[in-house]
Amino acid sequence: MSGLHRLGARWRRRRPLGTRLALATTAAVALVAIGICAAAFFVIRFKLYQQLDQNLAQSATLVAQQHREEGPGVLTGECRFLGAPACTQVVPADKTDDPKRPYLLPVTDSTRAVAAGRLAPYYTSFTLDGHPARMYTTTFGKGEAVQVASRADIADRGVHQAALLLSAVGAAGILVAAGLGYWVSRSGLAPVTRLTATAERIAATRDPRHRIELPPGPAGREDEVTRLAATFNTMLGALEQSVTAQRRLVADASHELRTPLTALRTNAELLSRAGRLTDAQRDRASAALTRQLREVTGLVNDLIELARDEEPQPLVEQVGLAGLVRHATDTAGSHWPSTPFTLAVDEAGEHRTLPGVPARLSRLLTNLMDNAAKFSPPGAPVEVTLTTRELTVRDHGPGIAPEDLPHVFDRFYRAESARALPGSGLGLAMARQIARAHGADLTAEAAPGGGALFRLTLPHRP
Numbered sequence: 001m002s003g004l005h006r007l008g009a010r011w012r013r014r015r016p017l018g019t020r021l022a023l024a025t026t027a028a029v030a031l032v033a034i035g036i037c038a039a040a041f042f043v044i045r046f047k048l049y050q051q052l053d054q055n056l057a058q059s060a061t062l063v064a065q066q067h068r069e070e071g072p073g074v075l076t077g078e079c080r081f082l083g084a085p086a087c088t089q090v091v092p093a094d095k096t097d098d099p100k101r102p103y104l105l106p107v108t109d110s111t112r113a114v115a116a117g118r119l120a121p122y123y124t125s126f127t128l129d130g131h132p133a134r135m136y137t138t139t140f141g142k143g144e145a146v147q148v149a150s151r152a153d154i155a156d157r158g159v160h161q162a163a164l165l166l167s168a169v170g171a172a173g174i175l176v177a178a179g180l181g182y183w184v185s186r187s188g189l190a191p192v193t194r195l196t197a198t199a200e201r202i203a204a205t206r207d208p209r210h211r212i213e214l215p216p217g218p219a220g221r222e223d224e225v226t227r228l229a230a231t232f233n234t235m236l237g238a239l240e241q242s243v244t245a246q247r248r249l250v251a252d253a254s255h256e257l258r259t260p261l262t263a264l265r266t267n268a269e270l271l272s273r274a275g276r277l278t279d280a281q282r283d284r285a286s287a288a289l290t291r292q293l294r295e296v297t298g299l300v301n302d303l304i305e306l307a308r309d310e311e312p313q314p315l316v317e318q319v320g321l322a323g324l325v326r327h328a329t330d331t332a333g334s335h336w337p338s339t340p341f342t343l344a345v346d347e348a349g350e351h352r353t354l355p356g357v358p359a360r361l362s363r364l365l366t367n368l369m370d371n372a373a374k375f376s377p378p379g380a381p382v383e384v385t386l387t388t389r390e391l392t393v394r395d396h397g398p399g400i401a402p403e404d405l406p407h408v409f410d411r412f413y414r415a416e417s418a419r420a421l422p423g424s425g426l427g428l429a430m431a432r433q434i435a436r437a438h439g440a441d442l443t444a445e446a447a448p449g450g451g452a453l454f455r456l457t458l459p460h461r462p
Contacts, residue, residue, distance in 0.1 A: 025181035026174070033173030037166040044162040048155040049134070053123050056136035059086045060148045064140060072144065073099040079150050080129050086150040091115055093143045105147045111137055115145035125152065132156040195232055208240040264292050318353045319361055321458075325386050328365035332382075336373035340381045348388035354458060356438040364434040364442075367427040368393045368454050375452065391456040400444060400452045408444045 067075055072092045079087035091107050092098065093115035106126060113119035114137050121138035132152045140146035198210050211233050267289040270277070277285070322345050333341045354361070372382040375397030383394045400408060409432040428444075435442040439459035447453035 019185070022178075022181040022185040025184045026177045029177030029180055030174045033177060034170050037170040037173070041159075041162055041166050045159045048158045049152075052134050052150065052152060052155045053136065056086065056123070056134060056148045056150060057138075059088065059150070060136055060138050060146055063088045063146055063148065068141070071099070072097055073101055074104045077104045079133070080131075082131075082151050082153055084151075086148050088146060088148050090140050091145045091147060093145075105135060105149050107147075111145055111147065114139060115143060192228075195229055198232075198236075202236070208236050208243055211236060261296065264289065264296065267292065315357045315359075316355055317358070319356050319358050321352045321354055321361075321386060321391070322350045324358065324361055325365060325384060325391065328362055328369060329384055332366065332369035332373060335370070338378045339373040339376050340379070341369065341373075341384060342381050343384045343386070345386045346388070349386040352386070352388045352458070354438060354440075360434050361438065364431045364456075365391075367431040368456075371427055372397075372452070372454070388458075390458055392453060393456075394447050394451060394453045396447075396451040399446050399450055405444060405446075409442070 063075060067088075067090070070090060072090045075088040075090065076085060077087050078084035087104055089103055089105055091103070091111050093112050095112070105128075110119055110122065114121060117139065121136070124135050124137070126133055126135060126149075128149065128151065133149050134152040134155070135147055135149035137145055137147050194213060201210055202208055267285050270285045271282070271289065325345070326343060329341045329343045333339075369382060369384070372393050372395035376382055376395040377397065380396040382396075383392075385392045385394075409428050411426060411429045432442045435456060441457045443455050443457070445453050445455065
């Protein structure tokens with residue numbers, strides 16, 4: 001039995017989903033059709049024989065009333081002909097009381113038992129001269145039984161005709177079930193077919209811009225397959241955005257690396273001819289090469305950091321923000337000696353903690369303060385404020401133009417006013433990524449009175 005089960009499971013796995021669905025639907029509808037036809041057949045058969053049995057019972061009652069004084073033997077025997085009255089005979093319980101004339105109807109031990117009162121009256125079917133017949137055996141008097149029989153051709157023919165008709169109806173029902181199963185599989189799996197075709201087309205062309213066509217209608221009437229197709233379209237949209245962002249990142253990184261790599265090659269070629277250079281020229285080329293290597297190394301490290309979307313969980317801990325912000329402010333002050341940094345921490349901010357990676361949070365703060373100092377004029381302060389809800393970094397530079405504000409956190413984006421300043425355009429993008437990885441939100445806005453204000457909204461603390 002287990003072998004047959006495994007064979008059936010293997011056969012089902014090898015069949016397409018549409019074929020299996022069509023077969024399942026056909027089998028379900030066919031079973032219902034066969035069940036209804038079988039039930040109808042038994043009801044018709046029961047009703048036909050019930051009517052015949054009622055006629056035999058009435059005939060037995062009439063015989064008991066009209067021939068009460070008759071002894072054992074055949075009373076009437078015309079039932080050999082179709083449409084003739086029923087045959088009747090009286091049978092005693094004791095065989096020794098049988099008449100010399102033979103009985104017309106079959107007499108068995110059950111007949112003697114009914115005559116003796118040991119068995120209840122019963123109906124039976126038999127063959128009379130090669131024709132189907134129906135007989136009723138019941139008590140006739142004390143120690144006797146009466147048998148009433150009649151041809152059952154009409155009932156038997158009705159049963160056979162009903163069987164043929166219902167068989168035809170069942171066969172037609174199976175054919176309709178097969179058609180319905182095919183239609184259900186085609187219509188029900190149409191979105192899956194489109195989804196499969198779209199997935200195969202994307203796999204062949206590597207172009208995630210393709211979408212599955214959804215049927216029109218209210219969103220509330222969508223079925224499971226339609227919702228699956230809609231979810232697949234959403235996934236394709238996210239994949240398209242990811243691929244587009246990846247291609248843009250590669251293109252931007254290639255563009256940003258081209259200039260320093262060209263300069264590196266030039267200085268390396270220049271140093272390869274060090275014998276033709278003076279000591280001052282050689283020192284300048286060596287310093288330029290070292291500076292460019294540092295810039296390329298920083299750019300590559302920033303790209304690696306941007307490629308990581310989440311923080312390593314083993315390094316996550318509860319970080320006290322006040323001490324981290326003070327350290328970042330002191331470090332920025334040493335890097336930008338011409339720019340004063342001011343820090344204001346309220347009482348609640350002194351105890352504010354955030355689960356995260358200290359080194360990454362420090363990198364976020366450093367990027368924000370370096371960006372503010374880079375755009376601040378000499379002597380203009382950079383104001384840092386920490387509360388229990390947010391951290392703000394405000395400079396007094398030229399501010400952010402309205403057309404540049406939506407792109408401040410884009411990778412490699414540099415406004416017109418910042419193109420002459422050092423940097424790769426990755427600092428703010430990295431800061432926002434670190435903020436999102438820690439559940440915070442980093443935004444930029446124009447500060448009142450001029451300058452730019454960066455606001456780090458901290459996640460809610462229970």
